[in-house]
Amino acid sequence: MYAFTYHRPDTVRQAAGLVARKEDAKVLAGGQTLLPTMKQRLASPGNLVDLGSVAEMKGIERKGRTIVIGAMTTHADVAGSPLVQEAIPGLAALAGNIGDPHVRNRGTIGGSIANNDPAADYPAACLAMGATIITNKRKIAADAFFQGMFDTALDEGEIVTRVAFPIPGKAAYAKFPNPASRYALVGVCVAKRGSEVRVAVTGAGASGVFRWPEAEAALSKRFSSKSLEGMAAKAAGLNTDIHADAEYRAHLIGVMARRAVDAAVGK
Amino acid sequence: MATVSMTVNGKAVTADIDSRTLLVQFIRENQLLTGTHVGCDTSQCGACVVHIDGKAVKSCTTLALQCQGANVVTIEGIAAADGTLHPMQEAFREHHGLQCGFCTPGMIMSAIDIVNRKGNDLDEHTIREELEGNICRCTGYHNIVRAVDAGAKAMAGSAKPMKHAAE
Amino acid sequence: MSATGIGASVRRKEDHRFITGSGRYTDDINRPGQAHAYFLRSPHAHATIKKIDASKALAMPGVLAVLTGDDLAADKIGGLICGWMIHNKDGSPMRAGGHPALAQGKVRYVGDHVAVIIADTLAQARDASEAVVVDYGVLPAVVDTATAMKSKTVVHDVAPNNSVYNWHLGNKDDTEKAFKAAKHVVKMNIVNNRLAPNPMEPRAAIGLYDKAEDHYTLYTTSQNPHVARLVLSAFIGIAPENKLRVVAPDVGGGFGSKIFIYAEETVCVWASKKVGRPVKWNSDRTEAFLSDAHGRDHVTEAQMAIDENGKITGLRVHTIANLGAYLSTFSSSVPTYLYAPLLSGQYNIPAIYAEVDAVYTTTAPVDAYRGAGRPEATFVVERLVEVAARQLGIDPAKFRQMNYITKFPHQTPVIMMYDAGNYNASMKKALEAADYKGFGKRRKEAEKRGKLRGIGFSSYIEACGIAPSAAVGSLGAGVGLWESAEVRVNPIGTVEILTGSHSHGQGHETTFAQLVCERLGVPLESVSIIHGDTDKVQMGMGTYGSRSGAVGMSAISKALDKVIAKGKKVAAYVLEASEKDIDFKDGKFSVKGTDKTLDFGACALQAYIAHKFNGQDLEPGLKEGAFYDPTNFTFPAGVHIAEVEVDPDTGVTRVVNWTAVDDFGVVINPMIVEGQVHGGIAQGIGQAMLEGVVYDKEGQLVTASYMDYCMPRADDLPSFTVGMTVTACPSNPLGIKGCGEAGAIAAPPALINAITDAVGHEDVAMPATPKVVWRAAQKALKKMAAE
Secondary structure, three states: OOOOEEEOOOOHHHHHHHHHHOOOEEEEOOOOOHHHHHHOOOOOOOEEEEOOOOHHHOOEEEEOOEEEEEOOOEHHHHHHOHHHHHHOHHHHHHHOOOOOHHHHHHOEHHHHHHHOOOOOOHHHHHHHHOOEEEEOOOEEEHHHHEEEOOEEOOOOOOOEEEEEEEOOOEEEEEEEEOOOOOOEEEEEEEEEEOOEEEEEEEOOEOOOOEEOHHHHHHHHHOOOHHHHOOOOOOOOOEOOOOOOOHHHHHHHHHHHHHHHHHHHOOO | OEEEEEEEOOEEEEEEEOOOOEHHHHHHHHOOOOOOOOOOOOOOOOOOEEEEOOEEEEHHHOEHHHHOOOEEEOHHHOOOOOOOOOHHHHHHHHOOOOOOOOOHHHHHHHHHHHHHHHOOOOOHHHHHHHHHHOOOOOOOOHHHHHHHHHHHHHHHOOOOOOOOOOO | OOOOOOOOOOOOOOHHHHHOOOOOEHHHOOOOOOEEEEEEEOOOOOEEEEEEEOHHHHOOOOEEEEEEHHHHHHOOOOOOOOOEOOEOOOOOEOOOOOOOOOOOOEEOOOOOEEEEEEEOOHHHHHHHHOOOEEEEEEOOOOOOOOOHHHOOOOOOOOOHHHEEEEEEEEOHHHHHHHHHHOOEEEEEEEEEOOEOOOOOOOOEEEEEEEOOOOEEEEEEOOOOHHHHHHHHHHHOOOOOHHHEEEEOOEOOOOOOOOOOOOHHHHHHHHHHHHHOOOEEEEOOHHHHHHHOOEEOOEEEEEEEEEOOOOOEEEEEEEEEEEOOOOOOOOHHHOOOOOOHHHOOOOEOOOEEEEEEEEEOOOOOOEOOOOOOOHHHHHHHHHHHHHHHHHHHOOOHHHHHHHHEOOOOOEEOOOOOEEOOOOHHHHHHHHHHHOOHHHHHHHHHHHHHOOOEEEEEEEEEEOOEOOOOHHHHHHOOEOOOOOEEEEEEEOOOOOEEEEEOOOOOOOOHHHHHHHHHHHHHOOOHHHEEEEOOEOOOOOOOOOOOOOOHHHHHHHHHHHHHHHHHHHHHHHHHHHOOOOHHHEEEEOOEEEEOOOOOEEEHHHHHHHHHHOOOOOOOOOOOOOEEEEEEOOOOOEOOEEEEEEEEEEEOOOOEEEEEEEEEEEEOEOOOOHHHHHHHHHHHHHHHHHHHHOOOOOEOOOOOEOOOOOOOOOOOOHHHOOOOEEEEEOOOOOOOOOOEOOOOOHHHHHHHHHHHHHHHHHHOOOOOOOOOOHHHHHHHHHHHHHHHHHO
16 A cells, blocks of 8 residues: 555535545545555555545435435445335345445445446446435436446546435346456346336446346336346447356346346245 | 554554554554454455454454544454353364464454344354355365354353453 | 374364464564565566666665565575476486576566565565566566467576476386277366465565574474475575574465475575564465465376276376476476376276376466375366266266275386275265265256256375385485474473474364374373474474375374383383383383383383483483384375256356265374365365466466455355265374375366266366356257257
8 A cells, every 4th residue: 555644524525625625635435445456556545535434424314215325324234224125125135245244344335336346236226226326516317427437427526425216116136246256247236116127237348337228128018037038138348357258248147137127026 | 644542352542553554454563463364455355354343344454544433353352351262262163163273363253243143043054155255265164154153052142241342 | 082082073272372363373473673575576477687776766765675686696595496306208307497586587477576675664665666677578478288388488498398397107008008909988188277275374484684693583384394494405505404493383274385485485584684684574465376386287188998898998198287487396296296196096997108298387386286286187087987987878986886996905007006995985985975866856856946956976096195205206306205203201291292294274283182192191281282493393394295194193103102112111110120011001101910000290200300210221301203204105085976056047056965985094083184174175166166377368367366266165165074984094003094185186076077967068177167167058958959
């Protein structure tokens, strides 16, 4: 790790001020990705602004037909939240399967989506469920937020403060973990809200999370895994690495989509 | 340099440290508690697991400064004040849940956390899934699974108060 | 059987310190004034070093020194050595390139040591490493095992075509005849995947130089500190043995990868004098992937000849073994004498011929990893046997039984003289434990759930207890492979055992003490096992090759014999009887036909007080030493049966049942032995379906962390059913065969045989990851649909 100056603000306002004022400042959420990256000297912020004491960024509440999750809420807290379990059980299950128990005790939803790792789980949920990402400056629809591998709509110094999930009728996430890292080799989140069905795929795409229109169209006709039988995604544009080539990933997207639908309908 | 204060195994400690000091470095190098180990650089092996405010975390992926005011418990802090082993420590010995011993402190700290979250009656599938964040190269996990199961049951019947309230 | 003697599952004495966080591993040791070393490693697989400019780095805060290969040369520090000479078919010696601890003019793999930066803190050393400017002349990489000999790029000038040696064993003419006469020939191309051993404790070293005594100390993560001292003294030339102490304290797993004398420990101990301060180095996991010796990496063409009665008549093998960029300490012996002599397996095969080409590549050195050569041999034999049975339509268990060796001793055509075994007994027990008869039913039930179920066997044998010194000497080993022991009985009857074996997870502090309890009748807590320090234990050969029970404990046994003999002499004086009338049993000396007795502890006291005898007739004291040189290898063997379910939709393979029945001879502590089996199986399953070191075409290591190198986790594995049969080993006094490597040897073919059984064809390479198995299952499904 390179040397840096550490800051620990108590409010979003203070945090935003520090990020704006300090040179090479980076926000530290749960640190489960940033700290390993810094240890490997692949990131070298001059100033680190720890959001760990910002109380207003923690917690989960239900506002009408929406679940709002503070950006500094850990995966373990989302997974264990009775509110989330009741309203969006698929989201609680997704959070409960990120990383491992220790990572879930530190890692946060805000950190995960702001980082937009192409193999992270939350981006798929945000995109499939039509979440709104709320920052210290504005509200951004998930469709506009995730812009490519490790790339988001966030401006320099902009801080994710909350994520709002409209409660879907049915939703579930199915993950095929990379055998080594346990990140998503392929993860598919399906969500049905009213007549709209969305299918979002993570882990597979060369430029991060994406929607699968063919599956969405098929599921809009009938929300059943049978509607997806024999379907696979297009291999073009998918990742190839030592764990899986594009063709295998394309196939797995079909399998995981069917499994996610089955889970969503309680099969 | 920055100042950090926390409680480690029931003892209040304050130190001036380089801001890049990881919690595991603070524990090992500053507090001279070398039972917490480092086995990887990517937050996967779990040899460094400690409890912060009662929750298991990877101390290699936490800055010491993030633990300002926190209650940290390491493998050295789980036995009773009179030296009586924690039931999970005893279970690992009784069931031969360790060989080289390097992953063991992290395994035991994780195992206690599993019981805290999942209760005392664990099935094999749950134990194996919950050990996802701890890698052992020696045992093939067979006896670790048995140790966690037995330790979980023993924790239910444990009358000995533990040294630290956070546990 | 006593509660603490031979055969008892005594809970381990060493555990208390490990479960309380009180173990003392090398990185837990800190010396006053210590500085930290960071190694600048090559980013290129192959390059000349034109210039190293350290001037900027030297000016940085806390930096004490930047040392390079030139500094080593100036101090006349020799290169790292390979301790086993292999001769080519034509009798000429192998072609070994130099192996400097810090590169001299050229780097040959990513991670090769270019320079060491020593500073007050590790962070400072690492910061400064980025300011060292190295001018490289990048050369092409040589990565692929199979084609390395055809590459235009040569890794070492002394080895044209990258050929280290072309070696053979067996009888070529007899084997050719067997194949000509064969009714059936099975042919296979087999890749044994490259692995990273990955003990959970990364390597570490602290070098100290004591100016007052002109004496060095090295703390290091070693399986054999005495061999380290020998090599560092006699070959590398750090200091003579009397001026160098090597300590291997608690070591967090080895699996072979901590046998070798590496660059880092060599540099730390050498540099401690240069900078005048203790120098500490601790590997991170990525450095471990880059620079720990890897294992396996064979490409093999193999054929098996079978006659009209289903009897195996011949075996022909050609293997290309990748040894990496440099020859590590034992690497040359692994694909030769630790490999080909095991190609007879458990079978009566009259003719065997093996030819091995060892090659240099621009990858990390490859050396012994749990099993070392024997897993590779077993994989070849057990895949061929399984496929032969399938092709002949004979039940694979029966086909094995038809070909088992049943008479002992048995001389194979490839050196080994098997001394004892009962292979059928293990097979029968395994078939029963695995409910082989019920497999068909289980397969049908799995089909209903859309799963492909398969079963696979492995009837392995290994040669352990290495090894008779004269025998290995004649095969090229640089040292004898005996073991030493010293038994120190203290005046109050407590006992210290000094052993040249080294425990890094095997539980020697318990099993060795059990032997002492059994023999001397003293309580377990009165026995201490001391190992891993050249200042305490005079000499030893260390722990690897499942040798510590068969060889290390035999040395202790021999020293205990001497202690008892001496004790009888003392007792004879004390009890005023003739020495020949003294018996020793259950910790008591007694005079035949009388009720006169003397406790072992009282005898010890008398030995030191020496009032009852004339010190000129009988030396005072009770301390004896022994060197034990084995008379043969030992031959553990057994049967493992794997049962799997493949999800054809995803290619995910779940190991649903694992049955192991092993014959390790006499077992001292069944709990510990079973633990060794579990761990070995897990590593074997890892090799078969999870693990594989991957370099890209440029020689960059793709699997440099646990993000890409898949370590077996708890949820990847099943619980194991472990059983034993016993034929005592006649070649050592305790009847022990050894157990440490068995699981890693047995498991890979059992698992691949099960997966290929499930998917219905043989085209499944290791590691059989979901991607590989999915493709295989698709083929099977298509074939089924077409039928």
